[in-house]
Amino acid sequence: MTVSLQTLDRRIDERLVGAFGEPRDARLYRRMRFIRRFEETVLELFEEGLLSGTTHACIGQEADSVGLIEHLREGDHLFSNHRCHGHFLAWTGDAFGLLAEIMGKPAGLCAGIGGSQHICAPGFKSNGVQGGIVPAAAGIALAEQLRGSGGLSVAFLGDGTLGEGVVYETLNLAALWQLPLLLVLEDNGWSQSTPSTLNLAGDIAARFSAFGLPVVEVATTDVLEVEAAAGDAVAGCRTRQGPGALVIHTYRLCHHSKNDDHRPTEEVQLRWAYDPLVLQRARLDADEWKGIDREVADALEDCVTRVRQL
Amino acid sequence: MIYARALGDTLRHTLEANPRVVVLGEDIVDPYGGAFKVTRGLSTDFPTRVRTTPISEAAIAGVSAGLALAGFRPIAEIMFGDFLSLCFDQIANHIAKYGAMYDGAATCPVVIRTPSGGGRGYGPTHSQSLEKHFLGIPRLRVVAGSLWHDPVALFDDFLADHLPVLHIEHKLLYPLHLATNGEAKLATVSHDGSGGFPPTVSIRTVAREECSLTLVAYGYQAELARRVLERLAIEEELFVELLVPAQLSPVDSAPLERSVSVTGSLLTVEESTGGWSWGTELAAGLGSRLFGRLRRAPSVLASATDVIPSAPDREAETLVSERQIEAAVREAAA
Numbered sequence: 001m002t003v004s005l006q007t008l009d010r011r012i013d014e015r016l017v018g019a020f021g022e023p024r025d026a027r028l029y030r031r032m033r034f035i036r037r038f039e040e041t042v043l044e045l046f047e048e049g050l051l052s053g054t055t056h057a058c059i060g061q062e063a064d065s066v067g068l069i070e071h072l073r074e075g076d077h078l079f080s081n082h083r084c085h086g087h088f089l090a091w092t093g094d095a096f097g098l099l100a101e102i103m104g105k106p107a108g109l110c111a112g113i114g115g116s117q118h119i120c121a122p123g124f125k126s127n128g129v130q131g132g133i134v135p136a137a138a139g140i141a142l143a144e145q146l147r148g149s150g151g152l153s154v155a156f157l158g159d160g161t162l163g164e165g166v167v168y169e170t171l172n173l174a175a176l177w178q179l180p181l182l183l184v185l186e187d188n189g190w191s192q193s194t195p196s197t198l199n200l201a202g203d204i205a206a207r208f209s210a211f212g213l214p215v216v217e218v219a220t221t222d223v224l225e226v227e228a229a230a231g232d233a234v235a236g237c238r239t240r241q242g243p244g245a246l247v248i249h250t251y252r253l254c255h256h257s258k259n260d261d262h263r264p265t266e267e268v269q270l271r272w273a274y275d276p277l278v279l280q281r282a283r284l285d286a287d288e289w290k291g292i293d294r295e296v297a298d299a300l301e302d303c304v305t306r307v308r309q310l
Numbered sequence: 311m312i313y314a315r316a317l318g319d320t321l322r323h324t325l326e327a328n329p330r331v332v333v334l335g336e337d338i339v340d341p342y343g344g345a346f347k348v349t350r351g352l353s354t355d356f357p358t359r360v361r362t363t364p365i366s367e368a369a370i371a372g373v374s375a376g377l378a379l380a381g382f383r384p385i386a387e388i389m390f391g392d393f394l395s396l397c398f399d400q401i402a403n404h405i406a407k408y409g410a411m412y413d414g415a416a417t418c419p420v421v422i423r424t425p426s427g428g429g430r431g432y433g434p435t436h437s438q439s440l441e442k443h444f445l446g447i448p449r450l451r452v453v454a455g456s457l458w459h460d461p462v463a464l465f466d467d468f469l470a471d472h473l474p475v476l477h478i479e480h481k482l483l484y485p486l487h488l489a490t491n492g493e494a495k496l497a498t499v500s501h502d503g504s505g506g507f508p509p510t511v512s513i514r515t516v517a518r519e520e521c522s523l524t525l526v527a528y529g530y531q532a533e534l535a536r537r538v539l540e541r542l543a544i545e546e547e548l549f550v551e552l553l554v555p556a557q558l559s560p561v562d563s564a565p566l567e568r569s570v571s572v573t574g575s576l577l578t579v580e581e582s583t584g585g586w587s588w589g590t591e592l593a594a595g596l597g598s599r600l601f602g603r604l605r606r607a608p609s610v611l612a613s614a615t616d617v618i619p620s621a622p623d624r625e626a627e628t629l630v631s632e633r634q635i636e637a638a639v640r641e642a643a644a
Contacts, residue, residue, distance in 0.1 A: 077380075111413040120412035125379065129403045135369045136404060139376015139384075146332070146358065146382070153376075166399075169369035176364070 012093040015299035028070075028223045029280040029289060032062035033296045035086040036277060038095055039254070041300055042085070042102060042116075046258060050308075051103060055116045058086040060221065060253030063276040064186050065090035067226030068154070068246070071234040075151040077124070077144075079137040082117045084126035087156055092121055095303045105310040131157075131164025134183070138170050141179035145241075152237055154182045160191025162207065163199060171211040171243075178242040182233060183208065185245060188252040193262055208245035219249035221276040313457065314484035317348045317423075320461040321385065325356045328469060332377055334361045334370060335387030345389050346425055346484055367393050371400035374420040379408060383469055384420050391426035391478065392438050405474045406450040417472040421465070426454075427480040427530055427581050428629050433620035439582040439613075441478045445559040445591070452559040454478040454528040457489045458499055458511040459556045467507055478558075480530035480581075508556035510565035515543040523550040523643040524569040526592065527579040528558060531630060535579055538636045550643055558588055563595055570600055576608040577642040581630050584612035609642045611635065 016034045018027040039057040046055065058065075061083075069090045072078075080087040088098055094109070101108030102116050109119055117128030127133050137155035144151035161167060162185075174181045187204060189196050205215040216233040218225055226248060233246035251271045255261035261268070272278075281289045311319075324331045333352060335344070339362040343350025353360040363370050367388055374384035388394055394401075401422070408418040428437030444452050451473050455461060468475045489499070501509035513536055514521055527535040532554040542548040551569050555562070570576050576596050578589030593608035614628045 079376075110411060110415060113413050114411045118407075118411045120408075120415040125408075125412070125416065127404060127407075129399060132368075132372060132399055132404050135372020135400070136376035136379065138369070139373035139378070140380045141376070142332075142373060143377050143380030143382050166366075166368040166372060169364065169366035170372065172364055173366060173369050173373065177361075 013095070013299045013303070015295040016095055017093040025280070025283045026288060026292065028066055028227070029277070029284060030292045030296065031066045031090060032223060032277055032280060033292055034095070034300075035062045035066070035089050037296050037300050038089060038099075039085060041304060042099070043258070045103070045304070053115055054257045055102065056083040056257050057254045058083050058252070060271070060275065061186055061188060061250050062086055063221050063223035063226045064184065064248050064250060067223045068184060068230040068234070070227050071231050072152070072154070074123070075149060077137075077140050077151060077153045079133045079140065079153070079155045080119070080124070080126035081130065081133060081156055081158065081161070082128040083158065084117065084119055084156070088119055088121070088124055088126070091124055094121065095300060096306060097121065099303055099307045100310060103307055105307060107310050130161045131166045134167050135170045135173075138174050138179055138181050141174065141181040141243075142177065144180055145177070150238070152180050152182055152234065154184060157183060157185045158191065159185065159187040159189065159196055159200060159204065160194075162204065163191075168207075171208065171213065174243040175211045175213060178240070180237055180241055181243040182237045183213075183243070183245045185247045187247065187249045189249075190252060190256070190263065192256045193260065205245070205247050208247070213243050213245050215245045215247055217247040217249075221250055221274045222279045223276055312485055312487055313455065313479075314346060314348050316488050317455070317461050317479065318350060318352070320465050321349060321352060322355070323462055324383075324385065324465055324469060325352065325359060328383055330382045331469070332359045332361065332382055332384045333387070334363055334374065334384060336363055336365055336370070336389050338362055338387055344387060346481065348484075349387065367396035368400055371397035371405065371420070371422065374422070375400060375405045375408070375418055378405075378418045378420045378474075379416050386420065386422045388422060388424040390436050391424040391440055392435050394424060394440050394444070394476075397422070398443075401444065401450065401474070401476070402447055406447050409472060410449055418474055419468075419472050420474045421468050421477060422475070423477045423479060425481045425484070426478045427482065428618050428625055429482045429530070431620055431622050431625060434617045437618040437625070439580070441476065441558065442580075442582040442587045444476050445588055447559070449473055450559070451475045451557060452478065453508065453557050454480070455483065456511070456529060456532050456554050456556060457483065457486060458513070458532075458554055459508060460488075460490045464508055464556060478529060482530045483533070486533065506562050506564070510562065511554040512565070512569070513539065513552040513554065514549065515540065516549045518551055518569060518572050521549045521551040521573045523575045523577060523639060524553060524566065524573045525550050525577050525579065525639060526553045526555070526566060528555060529581070531579045531581050534630075534632045535635055538632055538639055542636070542639065548640070548643055550639060561592065561595070563592070566592065566596060567600060570596055571603050574603060574605040575642050576604070577611060577638055578608070579611045579630060579635055579638070581613055583615045584610070585615055587612055606642065609638055611638045
C-alpha cells in the first residue's frame with residue numbers, strides 16, 4: 001500500500017481504504033467506491049435536511065485522486081479546491097473527520113468552521129476560491145525546495161479555473177524557480193453550468209507547455225490508466241525536481257453542487273457507461289466487488305451513526 | 311538614520327536572526343535594490359532568501375501564503391501600495407482566512423510591506439493610500455510605520471505573531487530621520503503607557519490636562535501634525551496632544567479614549583480619500599463611547615474624495631496639507 005494515511009489517530013477504517021496488502025485492483029476499486037458512497041451519503045444527508053450550505057460532489061471523477069495517490073508519499077502536500085472530498089479521502093481515509101466537518105460538528109477537521117470546501121489536515125489543505133490555491137501550492141513547493149526535503153506539492157485545478165489569471169502568474173514563477181509542483185488538472189468539460197466550448201479557448205495542455213512545464217495528458221476514467229499517467233507525471237517532477245502538469249479529461253456524472261444540472265440528459269447518460277467504478281469492477285469477480293460494496297456501505301453507515309451522535 | 315535605511319537594516323536583522331525569513335518582491339535584488347532602495351544589499355548577502363519576482367502581485371502574495379503555511383516567514387514587498395488591489399483576493403480570501411477557517415490547524419503569518427501615499431507627483435495610480443480598504447478584515451493586522459516607532463521592534467513582533475500583517479510605509483517617510491530616541495523637536499514623546507504593542511506614541515509640549523484637543527494621525531500625516539502641534543504651541547500657546555498609533559486595525563482605542571476623556575475633543579487626520587475611512591471609524595466609536603465627555607462632535611480630516619492628479623500644484627490641493635491640519639486643529643481645539 002503506497003498511500004500515506006496521515007491521520008492514523010482517527011483510526012482509519014480498513015473497510016474503506018483496504019487492509020495492508022490488499023491486491024491493487026481491489027484496493028483501487030474499494031477506494032473509489034468509498035469516495036462514491038461518501039458523496040452519495042452527503043447528498044442523502046442534505047435531502048434529509050441534516051446539512052446546510054452546499055457541497056460539490058466528485059461522482060464520476062474518483063479515479064483521478066485514487067490513481068494519483070498511489071504515487072504520493074509522506075512529506076508530499078495536496079492543495080485542493082471546492083470539489084475536494086475525493087482528494088481528501090483518497091489521501092487520508094478520514095471519513096469521520098470530514099463528515100463531522102461537513103455536518104458542522106466541533107469534532108470535525110476544522111471544528112465546523114471550514115465546512116465542505118475549507119479543509120485542513122496534515123499534508124492537505126483546500127480553499128473554495130478558484131485559482132488562489134495555485135500560488136499557495138507553489139509557495140509550499142518553494143518551502144520544500146528551500147528545505148531540500150524532496151517533498152512534492154500537488155494542486156488540483158478544474159478546467160473552469162483556467163480562467164483565473166493568477167494560475168498563469170504561478171506557472172511562470174514555478175517554471176522560473178523550478179519548483180517541485182505538480183498541477184493536476186481535472187477537465188470535466190463543464191465549469192458549473194457552462195460548457196468548456198463557451199469559456200475555454202485553445203488547448204489545455206498548451207497552456208502548461210507554453211511555460212515549459214512537461215505535460216502528461218490522458219482522456220480516461222479508467223483508474224489504471226490514470227494511475228499510470230500519474231506515475232509518469234509524479235516521477236517526472238521528482239526526477240527533475242521541477243514543476244509538471246497532469247491533465248486528465250474526465251467527466252462529472254453528478255450535478256455541480258446540488259440540483260443544478262442542466263446538461264443534456266443524453267450526454268450524461270452516455271457517460272455513465274464509462275463510470276470508473278464500472279470499468280474497474282470488470283477486473284474483479286462479482287462476489288469480490290459486491291463484498292467490497294457491502295463493506296464500504298457498512299463502514300460509512302457506522303461513520304454516519306457516530307457523527308449523528310456527536 | 312533615515313527611515314528607508316532603518317527598514318533595510320530591519321530586514322537584514324530578520325534574515326540574520328531567523329533562517330525561515332524569505333524576502334520577495336519585484337526588482338528588489340541588487341544592484342537596483344528595490345524601487346525605494348529599502349532592500350539594497352540584501353540579495354548579495356542572502357541570495358536564496360531574497361528573491362526577485364515577475365510582475366505578479368497576486369502570485370507574490372499567494373506564494374508568500376504557501377511559504378507561511380509551510381512554516382516559513384515570508385516578507386513580501388509590493389512596489390506601490392496602489393498595487394495592493396492585485397493582492398486583494400489573496401489577502402482577504404486566503405491569507406487572513408486560513409488560520410481561522412482551519413480552526414488553528416494552520417497559520418499563515420505573511421508580512422506584506424508596501425510604500426503608500428502621495429506627494430511625489432506620481433499621479434492617480436502610484437500615490438494612493440489604499441490601506442483603508444484593508445481595515446477591518448478579520449485577523450489581518452494593518453500597521454503603519456512612523457518616525458517614532460522602531461521598525462526592528464515592529465518586525466520582531468510581526469515575526470513572533472501568528473497573524474498576517476500589512477505594513478504601510480509612506481513614501482515621504484523614507485528620506486526622513488527616525489526619531490525613536492524619545493524626542494520630537496520640542497515636544498515630549500512617550501508611549502501611552504498602556505503596555506500594549508505596538509505602542510501608541512503620545513506627543514505633547516505640556517501636560518495632557520492642559521491640552522484642548524486630541525489629534526490622532528499615522529504615518530507621514532503624523533509628522534505633518536507634529537509640525538503643526540509645535541508651531542501652535544510656540545506661536546500661540548495653543549496646546550494639543552498628538553497620538554500616533556502604529557496599528558490601524560484592529561484598533562486599540564484605549565489610549566485614544568484616555569486622552570479624549572481629558573481633552574474633550576478629537577480630530578483624526580489621514581491621507582486617504584475622505585469617507586468610509588480609518589478616521590470615520592475612530593470618530594464613530596469614540597463619539598459613541600465618550601459622548602458625554604466630548605465638548606464637540608469628533609472631526610475627521612482626510613484628502614479629497616477624488617483621483618490624485620499628477621501636476622504638483624493640483625496634487626497638493628487634493629491631499630491633506632499642513633495648512634488644512636492647522637485649520638482643523640484651531641476649529642477642534644476651540
